[in-house]
Amino acid sequence: MIACDDGRCTVRGPITIGNVVSLLAAGNGLFTAPEVTVDLAAVTEVDSSAVSLLLEWRREAGHNGRSIRYRNLPANLKSLAELYGVTELISDE
Numbered sequence: 001m002i003a004c005d006d007g008r009c010t011v012r013g014p015i016t017i018g019n020v021v022s023l024l025a026a027g028n029g030l031f032t033a034p035e036v037t038v039d040l041a042a043v044t045e046v047d048s049s050a051v052s053l054l055l056e057w058r059r060e061a062g063h064n065g066r067s068i069r070y071r072n073l074p075a076n077l078k079s080l081a082e083l084y085g086v087t088e089l090i091s092d093e
Contacts, residue, residue: 007033
């Protein structure tokens with residue numbers, strides 16, 4: 001589930017292969033502010049599709065002239081990003 005208020009968005013629950021397509025569509029529909037911050041503190045489970053999702057949201061934001069930042073990445077998501085060598089693309093630093 002994704003909830004947004006003035007460019008501040010929160011993702012809750014799992015980000016896995018089972019729901020990544022619906023999260024992609026939801027995010028692309030909700031991330032309309034020029035600058036979007038996505039808080040991932042309430043994410044409960046991830047698999048490698050979560051990395052792909054964050055990269056796709058970033059690509060889509062750039063394509064539409066927006067910026068997107070991710071905050072509070074779960075440790076397991078950070079670990080996957082390191083494994084795939086894309087930490088700098090989704091880092092919350």
